[in-house]
Each structure stands twice: as structure tokens, then as C-alpha cells.
Amino acid sequence: MKQFTSVRDMHDVNKFVQEALALKQNPLVHSQLGKNKTLGLIFLNPSLRTRMSAQKAAYNLGMNVITVSMDKEGWSIEFEEGAVMNAGKTEHIKEAAAVIGQYCDIAGIRCFPGLTDRHFDYGEVVLNQFIRYCNVPVVSLESATLHPLQSFADLITITENWNKPLKPKVVLTWAPHIKALPQAVANSFSEWMTAAEVEFIITHPEGYELDEIYTEGDTVTYDQENALLNADFVYVKNWSSYRDYGKILPVEKNWMLTNGKLGITNNAKVMHCLPVRRNVELPDEIMDGENTLILKQAENRIYAAQAVLKKMLAEI
Amino acid sequence: MKQFTSVRDMHDVNKFVQEALALKQNPLVHSQLGKNKTLGLIFLNPSLRTRMSAQKAAYNLGMNVITVSMDKEGWSIEFEEGAVMNAGKTEHIKEAAAVIGQYCDIAGIRCFPGLTDRHFDYGEVVLNQFIRYCNVPVVSLESATLHPLQSFADLITITENWNKPLKPKVVLTWAPHIKALPQAVANSFSEWMTAAEVEFIITHPEGYELDEIYTEGDTVTYDQENALLNADFVYVKNWSSYRDYGKILPVEKNWMLTNGKLGITNNAKVMHCLPVRRNVELPDEIMDGENTLILKQAENRIYAAQAVLKKMLAEI
Amino acid sequence: MKQFTSVRDMHDVNKFVQEALALKQNPLVHSQLGKNKTLGLIFLNPSLRTRMSAQKAAYNLGMNVITVSMDKEGWSIEFEEGAVMNAGKTEHIKEAAAVIGQYCDIAGIRCFPGLTDRHFDYGEVVLNQFIRYCNVPVVSLESATLHPLQSFADLITITENWNKPLKPKVVLTWAPHIKALPQAVANSFSEWMTAAEVEFIITHPEGYELDEIYTEGDTVTYDQENALLNADFVYVKNWSSYRDYGKILPVEKNWMLTNGKLGITNNAKVMHCLPVRRNVELPDEIMDGENTLILKQAENRIYAAQAVLKKMLAEI
Numbered sequence: 008m009k010q011f012t013s014v015r016d017m018h019d020v021n022k023f024v025q026e027a028l029a030l031k032q033n034p035l036v037h038s039q040l041g042k043n044k045t046l047g048l049i050f051l052n053p054s055l056r057t058r059m060s061a062q063k064a065a066y067n068l069g070m071n072v073i074t075v076s077m078d079k080e081g082w083s084i085e086f087e088e089g090a091v092m093n094a095g096k097t098e099h100i101k102e103a104a105a106v107i108g109q110y111c112d113i114a115g116i117r118c119f120p121g122l123t124d125r126h127f128d129y130g131e132v133v134l135n136q137f138i139r140y141c142n143v144p145v146v147s148l149e150s151a152t153l154h155p156l157q158s159f160a161d162l163i164t165i166t167e168n169w170n171k172p173l174k175p176k177v178v179l180t181w182a183p184h185i186k187a188l189p190q191a192v193a194n195s196f197s198e199w200m201t202a203a204e205v206e207f208i209i210t211h212p213e214g215y216e217l218d219e220i221y222t223e224g225d226t227v228t229y230d231q232e233n234a235l236l237n238a239d240f241v242y243v244k245n246w247s248s249y250r251d252y253g254k255i256l257p258v259e260k261n262w263m264l265t266n267g268k269l270g271i272t273n274n275a276k277v278m279h280c281l282p283v284r285r286n287v288e289l290p291d292e293i294m295d296g297e298n299t300l301i302l303k304q305a306e307n308r309i310y311a312a313q314a315v316l317k318k319m320l321a322e323i
Numbered sequence: 324m325k326q327f328t329s330v331r332d333m334h335d336v337n338k339f340v341q342e343a344l345a346l347k348q349n350p351l352v353h354s355q356l357g358k359n360k361t362l363g364l365i366f367l368n369p370s371l372r373t374r375m376s377a378q379k380a381a382y383n384l385g386m387n388v389i390t391v392s393m394d395k396e397g398w399s400i401e402f403e404e405g406a407v408m409n410a411g412k413t414e415h416i417k418e419a420a421a422v423i424g425q426y427c428d429i430a431g432i433r434c435f436p437g438l439t440d441r442h443f444d445y446g447e448v449v450l451n452q453f454i455r456y457c458n459v460p461v462v463s464l465e466s467a468t469l470h471p472l473q474s475f476a477d478l479i480t481i482t483e484n485w486n487k488p489l490k491p492k493v494v495l496t497w498a499p500h501i502k503a504l505p506q507a508v509a510n511s512f513s514e515w516m517t518a519a520e521v522e523f524i525i526t527h528p529e530g531y532e533l534d535e536i537y538t539e540g541d542t543v544t545y546d547q548e549n550a551l552l553n554a555d556f557v558y559v560k561n562w563s564s565y566r567d568y569g570k571i572l573p574v575e576k577n578w579m580l581t582n583g584k585l586g587i588t589n590n591a592k593v594m595h596c597l598p599v600r601r602n603v604e605l606p607d608e609i610m611d612g613e614n615t616l617i618l619k620q621a622e623n624r625i626y627a628a629q630a631v632l633k634k635m636l637a638e639i
Numbered sequence: 640m641k642q643f644t645s646v647r648d649m650h651d652v653n654k655f656v657q658e659a660l661a662l663k664q665n666p667l668v669h670s671q672l673g674k675n676k677t678l679g680l681i682f683l684n685p686s687l688r689t690r691m692s693a694q695k696a697a698y699n700l701g702m703n704v705i706t707v708s709m710d711k712e713g714w715s716i717e718f719e720e721g722a723v724m725n726a727g728k729t730e731h732i733k734e735a736a737a738v739i740g741q742y743c744d745i746a747g748i749r750c751f752p753g754l755t756d757r758h759f760d761y762g763e764v765v766l767n768q769f770i771r772y773c774n775v776p777v778v779s780l781e782s783a784t785l786h787p788l789q790s791f792a793d794l795i796t797i798t799e800n801w802n803k804p805l806k807p808k809v810v811l812t813w814a815p816h817i818k819a820l821p822q823a824v825a826n827s828f829s830e831w832m833t834a835a836e837v838e839f840i841i842t843h844p845e846g847y848e849l850d851e852i853y854t855e856g857d858t859v860t861y862d863q864e865n866a867l868l869n870a871d872f873v874y875v876k877n878w879s880s881y882r883d884y885g886k887i888l889p890v891e892k893n894w895m896l897t898n899g900k901l902g903i904t905n906n907a908k909v910m911h912c913l914p915v916r917r918n919v920e921l922p923d924e925i926m927d928g929e930n931t932l933i934l935k936q937a938e939n940r941i942y943a944a945q946a947v948l949k950k951m952l953a954e955i
Contacts (some may be wrong), residue, residue, distance in 0.1 A: 098914030110691040282414030286407040602723040627799030
């Protein structure tokens, strides 16, 4: 595995989920595999769960870790091919990525979208150039359009919490927020659910349609209530508009999930990638209630990362 | 030991001091105890000594360490129960603490007081919520009202430097400063000295009385000269007013300790927790003189932290 | 080796280069040497290569590492002897350095020049005080006037890429830039080339003369073309004026190296310490061409650091 940036980088999703669940049972069984190997974690944006879970996963495999908060401790990076660098950028991604690759056996990078230039963001210019010039296996720690370690952890969590023969009904529902957020988690969850053995429905207000490349074949509806009917898992997430790129559009009804709304589900489990703004995205009654899987998702971030790192280490 | 936030979390203070002194003699004797265990260090505020000494202590015990400068690399945290998070805060302490606890075997947190809302600060809202939701043993790396790792190191240092049968006379004296500082170090030192086998006196200008919960039974005087008479150890520290909360009150005399003032002591050793503003809190003649124990205190931070971590590891 | 701040700290430069090249062949052969030893890396300024390569070198030797971005995570430091610290500085270098030394077996520090006070910068006040009070071996991670780990890596790179009996002709050429940069890399490269078995020439516009202490005996010319004639290695670097201290002086011709200019060299290899501003300091045609050694220099930063740390560890 030369890169982990999308579900498409996985040969067999189900096998990977089982691998992660096995690692969760015995996290230290491969603690010699990463000996004398170094994981470099490069952050162009803030991170708590990703930062900590990736380090924990690496330690479980016996790796060394170097973290760089590039936006604060390093240099500002130029991404444009052919740029005359006579303004604010100090170093080109070509050199930065190549150098980082020389100091690490595996590299991870986090890079949020700017949400102003859709073509640039959806071209994954930052991630793709990093991969191109880095020369070692690269793990996405969330990119402009996808957050694969999160979605992998989400699928692990759903698998752990489902033991019936029928496919579960999984709903992705848009939630309110006060800031314009990336579409990455929603894109990514859609992509993974489409690949998984589930019945998947997306619901959001008009104008919040995701890029169809991630939702091909999925049912999409503006009717939240209808989507929630008999749901087994409800994934809650805000995102800004993809069509009117990066904008917060006016929304009439209150899209926040409540215990009342959960009443029409199949006593659905509630999921969110965190950080969550309480009583804006999700109410306290759900966050503190019995239906939440949110902390389990966060815990499974360790084993998602560990399964990916293990696979990469085995192939180095 | 599920938490280390105050001298009250210690069963037997003297035994702990002896344990730390033993670790100082053989820092690596327990280097397998922490193998495959992870210490998470969360900083909401700047730190040099605490950051480095806690890491060193963890390494001596064979632990892995993850540090997060939450104020810079992570998300801004909401602490209010029931808050509608539609303003500047991104994540609630309930989730942040719970997630951190899932990635660590022991967690440390540093959180300074705001010095504007005494009720909030002295309620230790940040620390207590972190502990409540973290689900793993928590070490205070300095909280709003106390700095127990510092005070533990201070007591280790006094013990090392006292070999007479009588109790030493220990004086805590207020010192000038240009900024409003927390009362945490003064509260904490008072609490520990009250629990230790010493004769303890506090001296400060009028209006700088500490919260009596930490000074119960202690002699308190506005007369610095009288306090210093025959002192064996003089602990120097500035703090802002507790009564007129967070304020710097006008002070008539010069409260800075000098070699002249040391003349009436029992050739007292001088202590300070660092960082110190030279020639404001303490003059060069003392900082560079023979009576200072200040660097020894800093060194003992390693063994204070190591004794606490060792105890926690042994009970996990 | 008690300090590594300049080529003058090296007993035998050539032997050290051979040692580094041997480590490059077998990076892990001394992986027990640094066991239970701690490297402290203190950054007063941004760093990518130095931060990562020093950590990688330490891990190769089995060391633990503590990094502190002092400018962001720690306290602001006072360097003036006798200062009354009643302004913006929180801690004196005397205490900060001494404390750091207590928590580490070897300490590294990065401290850029302010470029306003030449006397202060060229007195290396920050580095020298750090060394004076730290009490453990100190590695410069780039100081106000020198960058010895870079120059060591540069010499390793030249040695690797030269296999003829005659000395290579090495040219240091000034390059354009939009900001006022330190002279450190240019000073340092000059110092090391003067000590190495090479024919060394410096070329720069009038007014950009380096401090003669680093260029004694070297040929210096304002005629770039003449300098480049038959060159085997061309080291490209911008620096601000030393005479008119820290200033960017008007320069008539375009000093940027091009493939055209390389035509008169002996098919010279091109070097730069990074970060480089493309198409300002060096054009894409050279950065992406076949003559560049720039990434090799960056890679060799690991083995330069490792050779220095190994020497220090062996003598502790």
C-alpha cells in the first residue's frame, strides 16, 4: 500500500476492517514490526484525534514518530508549478515533500481545503503533490476532500455494533453549524458506505448536494424524516455547499437531530467524527445519551491507523 | 493513585519524598514498568520545566509520550455544561477529555486561571472536568489554584538539604512582579508545607492573603523582617491578590529579598519555582549566589513526576 | 566534543566526514549507544530539516528526544547580564539553559540573528550563553552567524560526489532574494570549505562581503562569470549585507544561476541548503534538472547530526 487517501486505495475493505478489529484485541502483537522505522506526521492544520491516534498506533507498532506543525513550526509552502516565489511562500512542496520523505519511512499529512477555489481543493493539489514528491508511503490525515482514517474508523465502529444478518440502514444527515466546514468527512463517509455492505441514504437541505463522484448510486433526499425512518445508524455532520462552493446557504427547518427525531428510527446509533459543537450540531440529550457511538468512533481511530501503518510497514 | 492534583491525593507525603529520592539515585531501575504505556501531556498554556521534566520522567520509566499544545495545535475548548456552542469554542471538554483518555494510559493537563472569575478558577472547572471525563489517571501539570508537581519537588529539595534533628523554619515570602500572576504556586507550597514536618510562616503585604483553605493553621504576617528571622529556607514567589481577585495592589516597601535581608536568617537557602524575573522578584546577587536551591528544585521536578507516574503505573 | 558550533570544534574534518559516510551505510549499527539518553532540541525559530533530521539521527542512535518550540510553547528569554526584567521577557537564559541541561544529556538550540544589532548577533550572545549555562554538550541547530550541521552535510555531499585526484573547484555564489536573510549559511560554508581539501572561490555583488574571519585566504570576486569558470560545485545562497548590516543593497545584474551560466562550468553540481525560493534564488530548470545535489544535501543532514551526536555520546 503506497498511499492511503481514499477507500479506493483498499483492496478489500472488509478484510481491512477485520484486521483492525483483530489489532484492537491485541494491539501490541506486532510491536516489533515498526522497530527503527519512523513515522513523520505533518500538520498544515489543527488536529487532536488524528494527531494522538496516529502516534498511539505507531507506538503500538514500535515505530518512532516525528510530528511537525508545519503551519507554526516550519515554513509556508508553495504549491504552484512554475511559481516565481517572490511573495509570502518560503519553500516549494517539491522540496518540502522530498525532504520529509528522506527523513521518514512513512509520512502522514493533514491539509484542509481553503473553501474558496473548488478546482484547487477538489484537485487535491496539496495532497497529490505531497505524495508525488515524497517518495515514501503517504497516509492522508484528512485532505481537502476526504478523511479516510475517520471513515475507516466509522466502518469499524458500525461493524462492531451490528450483528444481524440483514444489512443495516445507514443515514448520513446534514446538521447545522455556524462556520463553513469542508465536505471532506461527508464525502469520505459516503464513499466508504457505498463500498460497504450497508443500505445507505443521504439527507440534506437543498443546495448541499455533495460531489456526485462520492455518492454515485446513493439515495439522496431533502426529507430528513423520511430518511431517518427505520435507520440503524445515523451519521451526523455539517458541511458547506459544494455547488455554491464553501458557502453557508439559508436553511428553513431545524436540521439538528433530537431524541424526538430518533423515535422513528430503529433505535438508531448516532455517530459523529468530532469535534462536535453541542446544541448546534447535536443536542446534549443525544451526546450524553445511550445511543451515541461517538467516543467508540474516536477510539477506533487508533486501530484504523494501526491497520494502515501495519500494511505499509509489511510492504516496505 | 487515580489523580495527582494536590497534597491531599498523597497517602503518605514523607514516604513519597523518600521514593523520589530513591528514584533520583537510580532513575532507570524501573525502565520496564512503563513499556508500551503512553503518557499524554496536554498544554493549554506555556510550559518549559513541566513539559521537559514530565517527558524525562516518562522516558526514565520506559513510557511513550504524546504532547499536545492544545492552545496552538488543537481545538479551543468549551467547559460550560449545557452550552449552546455557537461562538468561538470548537469542542466540549466532555469529548476532548474522553478522547484523550482513550489514547493514553495516563494524562497530564496544564491549565492556568483566567484571573478574572474567581469562582470559576477556584472551582477548578477545567481540571475537574478533565478528570471527570478522561477515565484514566490524571496528573496536574499546574492548575488554576495549585501546582503539585512543583511543590512535591520543593519538598524533595528541602528534605535533601536538611539534616538536623529539629524541624526547619520555612518562610514563604511574597515578591514584586510587573504582571498579575496566579496564586497557584503559593497556595500549593502552603498546602504542602502545612502537611510536612516543618515550621511554616507566610509573609506578604496586606491584601495578598491567600485562600485560607490552603493556609489553615499557618502563621501569616505582614512583617517580612520578622518572618525571615532565623529562617532556614525562604521560598520567594509573587502572586496577585486573592481577595481583590487577580489584581496587583499598591505595595509600599520593597519586598524583594536581598543578601542584606538574608543576614537575619539562619543563612537560609533561597527557593523559587521559576521562571524568575531577575532584579524584580529576586536580585542577581541571590540568583548567582551560594544560597540558592533554585536549580536543584528544577532538577527534582523529574523525580517528583517520576514518583507520581511510577505509582500510577503500578496501579493500572 | 563539548560543543558543535563551528568547524573549529572538529579535530579532524576529513575523519568526521568518513565517519558520517560510514553511518550512512549502517545507520543503526550504534542503536544502543544512546539508550536512555535524552536529546533536547530547543527552537527559538522555525525549522523543518534541522528539526526532523536531528530527531531521525537521535532515533538511529537509540536516544529519546524532547523538542521545545520555545518561541511558541515556552517563555520569552532575556539574554542581558544584569537586566532588570520588568518588561516583556519572562526568564533569563541563565536559568532556562541550566534547567534544560538538567533534563537532557545533549542539548541543541536554534537561534537566528535579529539582523539589527551586528555586535549582538556576531557576539553569538544567545548561543554562547546557552552553552555557558547549559552544562551539557550543545549542538548548534543554526546560530546567528553559523550553521555547522548544514555545512558538515554539504561537505559530506561534496565528498560523495567527487572521485577525482585533483581538488574540486567549489564556488559560493550570492543569489537574489526578497527578504533580508542571515549570513550564517554563507559564513559557515566558507569556513568549512576553507578547512576542506578544495579550491574555494566566493562571488557576490559589491557590498555583500562576508565577515573576513570566515573567508580568510579565500578568493573573493564580484565577477560571477569568472568565478563560475570550470567550477565543479556551485553553492547558491542569498545573504543580506554584513557591512551595511542586515540590509538588502541594490544589485544591478541578475545574479540568479541559470543553465546558461552553468555552461561555462565543468558541468558543475548545484547546491543549496533549502528552503529555496524557486525562480528567485534558483530557476526551475536547475531545481528540476540533473545537476542538483540539493536533496542529497538534505538527506545527509541526518548523518551529519548522527556523527556529531555519536561523538558526544561516546564521551559522556
